[in-house]
Amino acid sequence: xxxxxxxxxxxxxxxxxxxxxxxxxxxxxxxxxxxxxxxxxxxxxxxxxxxxxxxxxxxxxxxxxxxxxxxxxxxxxxxxxxxxxxxxxxxxxxxxxxxxxxxxxxxxxxxxxxxxxxxxxxxxxxxxxxxxxxxxxxxxxxxxxxxxxxxxxxxxxxxxxxxxxxxxxxxxxxxxxxxxxxxxxxxxxxxxxxxxxxxxxxxxxxxxxxxxxxxxxxxxxxxxxxxxxxxxxxxxxxxxxxxxxxxxxxxxxxxxxxxxxxxxxxxxxxxxxxxxxxxxxxxxxxxxxxxxxxxxxxxxxxxxxxxxxxxxxxxxxxxxxxxxxxxxxxxxxxxxxxxxxxxxxxxxxxxxxxxxxxxxxxxxxxxxxxxxxxxxxxxxxxxxxxxxxxxxxxxxxxxxxxxxxxxxxxxxxxxxxxxxxxxxxxxxxxxxxxxxxxxxxxxxxxxxxxxxxxxxxxxxxxxxxxxxxxxxxxxxxxxxxxxxxxxxxxxxxxxxxxxxxxxxxxxxx
Amino acid sequence: xxxxxxxxxxxxxxxxxxxxxxxxxxxxxxxxxxxxxxxxxxxxxxxxxxxxxxxxxxxxxxxxxxxxxxxxxxxxxxxxxxxxxxxxxxxxxxxxxxxxxxxxxxxxxxxxxxxxxxxxxxxxxxxxxxxxxxxxxxxxxxxxxxxxxxxxxxxxxxxxxxxxxxxxxxxxxxxxxxxxxxxxxxxxxxxxxxxxxxxxxxxxxxxxxxxxxxxxxxxxxxxxxxxxxxxxxxxxxxxxxxxxxxxxxxxxxxxxxxxxxxxxxxxxxxxxxxxxxxxxxxxxxxxxxxxxxxxxxxxxxxxxxxxxxxxxxxxxxxxxxxxxxxxxxxxxxxxxxxxxxxxxxxxxxxxxxxx
Numbered sequence: 006x007x008x009x010x011x012x013x014x015x016x017x018x019x020x021x022x023x024x025x026x027x028x029x030x031x032x033x034x035x036x037x038x039x040x041x042x043x044x045x046x047x048x049x050x051x052x053x054x055x056x057x058x059x060x061x062x063x064x065x066x067x068x069x070x071x072x073x074x075x076x077x078x079x080x081x082x083x084x085x086x087x088x089x090x091x092x093x094x095x096x097x098x099x100x101x102x103x104x105x106x107x108x109x110x111x112x113x114x115x116x117x118x119x120x121x122x123x124x125x126x127x128x129x130x131x132x133x134x135x136x137x138x139x140x141x142x143x144x145x146x147x148x149x150x151x152x153x154x155x156x157x158x159x160x161x162x163x164x165x166x167x168x169x170x171x172x173x174x175x176x177x178x179x180x181x182x183x184x185x186x187x188x189x190x191x192x193x194x195x196x197x198x199x200x201x202x203x204x205x206x207x208x209x210x211x212x213x214x215x216x217x218x219x220x221x222x223x224x225x226x227x228x229x230x231x232x233x234x235x236x237x238x239x240x241x242x243x244x245x246x247x248x249x250x251x252x253x254x255x256x257x258x259x260x261x262x263x264x265x266x267x268x269x270x271x272x273x274x275x276x277x278x279x280x281x282x283x284x285x286x287x288x289x290x291x292x293x294x295x296x297x298x299x300x301x302x303x304x305x306x307x308x309x310x311x312x313x314x315x316x317x318x319x320x321x322x323x324x325x326x327x328x329x330x331x332x333x334x335x336x337x338x339x340x341x342x343x344x345x346x347x348x349x350x351x352x353x354x355x356x357x358x359x360x361x362x363x364x365x366x367x368x369x370x371x372x373x374x375x376x377x378x379x380x381x382x383x384x385x386x387x388x389x390x391x392x393x394x395x396x397x398x399x400x401x402x403x404x405x406x407x408x409x410x411x412x413x414x415x416x417x418x419x420x421x422x423x424x425x426x427x428x429x430x431x432x433x434x435x436x437x438x439x440x441x442x443x444x445x446x447x448x449x450x451x452x453x454x455x456x457x458x459x460x461x462x463x464x465x466x467x468x469x470x471x472x473x474x475x476x477x478x479x480x481x482x483x484x485x486x487x488x489x490x491x492x493x494x495x496x497x498x499x500x501x502x503x504x505x506x507x508x509x510x511x512x513x514x
Numbered sequence: 515x516x517x518x519x520x521x522x523x524x525x526x527x528x529x530x531x532x533x534x535x536x537x538x539x540x541x542x543x544x545x546x547x548x549x550x551x552x553x554x555x556x557x558x559x560x561x562x563x564x565x566x567x568x569x570x571x572x573x574x575x576x577x578x579x580x581x582x583x584x585x586x587x588x589x590x591x592x593x594x595x596x597x598x599x600x601x602x603x604x605x606x607x608x609x610x611x612x613x614x615x616x617x618x619x620x621x622x623x624x625x626x627x628x629x630x631x632x633x634x635x636x637x638x639x640x641x642x643x644x645x646x647x648x649x650x651x652x653x654x655x656x657x658x659x660x661x662x663x664x665x666x667x668x669x670x671x672x673x674x675x676x677x678x679x680x681x682x683x684x685x686x687x688x689x690x691x692x693x694x695x696x697x698x699x700x701x702x703x704x705x706x707x708x709x710x711x712x713x714x715x716x717x718x719x720x721x722x723x724x725x726x727x728x729x730x731x732x733x734x735x736x737x738x739x740x741x742x743x744x745x746x747x748x749x750x751x752x753x754x755x756x757x758x759x760x761x762x763x764x765x766x767x768x769x770x771x772x773x774x775x776x777x778x779x780x781x782x783x784x785x786x787x788x789x790x791x792x793x794x795x796x797x798x799x800x801x802x803x804x805x806x807x808x809x810x811x812x813x814x815x816x817x818x819x820x821x822x823x824x825x826x827x828x829x830x831x832x833x834x835x836x837x838x839x840x841x842x843x844x845x846x847x848x849x850x851x852x853x854x855x856x857x858x859x860x861x862x863x864x865x866x867x868x869x
Contacts, residue, residue: 338739338740355734361730365726369723373724377720378719380718381720
């Protein structure tokens with residue numbers, strides 16, 4: 006192909022205390038292409054992007070941009086932006102309380118007599134939004150827009166600042182399928198205009214839907230650059246994992262043999278439990294050794310349902326029985342004392358305690374359960390932390406490393422370790438695999454199944470139906486805050502699940 | 515890059531207490547240069563005498579306040595600006611009970627223990643009020659504690675009925691003076707004792723870890739079973755209680771309850787002590803030791819300036835200059851700058867040896 010090269014990163018290396026984060030990594034971006042950067046957690050994707058955008062300083066290697074005679078060195082994201090490199094992150098870095106137009110022109114507002122020229126700003130915004138076909142009014146408040154629109158606005162802002170290279174760091178993680186499609190349309194449009202897009206995602210389908218090329222990293226090293234059409238999925242996964250065996254298939258076969266015992270008394274039994282405004286009253290039984298999946302679209306009430314069970318939101322009607330006994334749960338600690346554990350959906354906000362060490366993050370739930378006065382001995386803490394770092398293969402420099410310096414997947418493992426340490430009978434996992442690489446994903450899925458084999462009751466929530474079909478023995482479907490179906494046995498296939506989620510027809514009332 | 519074992523020097527410099535200690539040492543060093551007799555300790559009239567003794571003695575109230583302020587800061591990411599006023603309340607309650615309602619007394623009208631317990635209860639109540647506003651009603655700490663900051667001294671005036679109550683009893687002056695023939699001032703014992711006690715409570719129970727956890731991420735802490743509200747509330751009660759202790763010490767020094775002057779502007783010094791100790795005022799991880807060192811630094815600075823014959827009116831200006839320097843030294847931007855310079859130097863040194 007004879008495309009013009011926009012950006013070359015050559016022999017990039019970067020190390021952190023005790024870890025070589027990048028070793029001689031290459032990356033080339035051509036004009037008008039969408040290039041996926043793939044790799045497991047800790048492969049070095051984020052580090053590479055941060056080196057490119059000037060968040061980190063590179064140790065060796067060089068970055069060349071088309072049109073610049075000398076290698077460029079970015080010291081800050083602002084400098085990168087001035088060089089034509091813009092980034093849009095998964096979490097939108099805009100101001101929710103300003104209008105769309107204000108966000109688009111923040112820091113570079115058109116001025117007239119020293120005052121902001123609102124008219125020009127709104128007119129320019131309208132033109133920009135129109136040219137990119139983003140369906141939103143310039144005067145709308147940003148917080149009123151859906152997440153997808155917000156992301157598109159962030160992209161529009163980047164585009165308007167004449168970026169040649171656009172980095173999209175997991176923009177699709179919190180979008181639903183429709184929104185993803187809209188985002189893709191925008192990406193293709195930009196591609197046609199000659200922008201080079203670096204796209205980071207964990208969803209394989211998305212890579213094959215929009216990307217022209219794929220660069221794979223593994224453990225901070227460069228694996229290779231491939232044209233998407235020449236690299237079948239299985240090969241891509243193998244390159245990312247560095248092994249040929251198909252782990253996913255293995256899980257599937259394990260699952261088909263997996264059977265749980267029918268117990269008389271369910272571990273968890275909810276009757277007309279509900280919380281006004283989030284989840285309508287529902288019934289639910291979960292037995293020992295069973296993996297029950299909750300599925301539905303974003304906002305269907307799947308997270309809200311488990312929050313009520315766990316006492317994160319206090320239920321305002323109905324009753325809950327735990328192992329046949331009536332339970333009164335008004336706060337998370339009550340649920341923990343009854344043997345529950347809960348991995349929340351939003352890892353950053355509700356999960357990790359960022360500045361605390363891996364050790365402290367692992368033991369904190371058990372410590373809270375024991376009470377304020379019975380401090381665990383230092384030895385007990387160390388042993389517990391080491392055990393779960395080892396068992397879950399958490400990649401960390403040490404047990405005293407602050408958890409915030411771990412990659413997303415490893416942070417998630419720390420939280421799983423935190424709950425396993427409390428030896429729960431019932432474990433709630435709300436999107437444990439979101440934003441996590443395939444290797445860790447399969448590891449977590451396997452773990453869930455082995456926990457269930459040991460008799461734990463598990464509730465598993467995931468946006469990926471495929472993943473749930475592999476792990477769950479029963480699935481509950483929710484729509485608009487209401488339980489609309491329960492599937493098991495032969496009904497557990499993609500088609501039936503999708504149909505139930507979508508609903509429509511017969512009994513939609 | 516070859517893995518080098520961290521040298522002892524690096525270990526020391528990377529310790530979070532390194533900078534606070536350096537700042538304290540610098541202040542002390544300036545003292546020694548200006549006043550060679552600074553570290554001289556002599557015994558006069560059977561008690562220790564000297565600049566350094568004075569610094570440690572005078573810092574006692576600040577140390578006690580700084581300990582409480584550290585906890586509040588860590589758990590709620592905000593500061594309690596009412597501690598100075600709460601000191602006045604505690605002093606007023608204590609003296610008023612001892613004097614039995616009279617303006618001045620030469621003998622205890624009520625048992626000393628009763629007065630102290632009542633004063634501490636009153637200050638803990640003030641702390642509980644602050645804690646309720648912050649932890650339960652989620653009012654910003656600065657705003658919540660502003661209430662008692664303004665009203666506290668008025669309450670103290672109400673308690674003493676607008677008078678300065680004097681307690682001219684030797685036993686009362688022991689708290690701010692000396693125990694029998696012990697040459698070391700009592701406030702030093704009280705300050706060290708309080709700091710030690712709080713340290714033990716934090717580290718022998720899960721309270722220390724819980725406070726940090728709640729301060730870093732309240733939402734996640736709740737989900738792992740910590741009672742965030744209760745823990746924040748507790749730190750405010752503790753902070754109030756410690757302000758009470760400091761108030762009693764301060765009032766014993768002048769054997770009276772001067773509602774207008776006891777603990778005046780001390781809340782700002784206490785906040786500064788926490789910051790100088792290398793603690794992040796936005797909450798989270800904290801170091802009690804750092805705050806204690808910070809408190810001593812501030813007191814050393816004040817004493818130094820007095821020793822240099824700076825008048826009380828001009829004192830804040832010089833203090834401000836010193837504080838700006840110390841805070842700049844500890845700021846992350848300056849730290850980055852130093853680090854970058856070091857790397858550059860090493861690079862040029864390496865380049866030189868190659869060529």
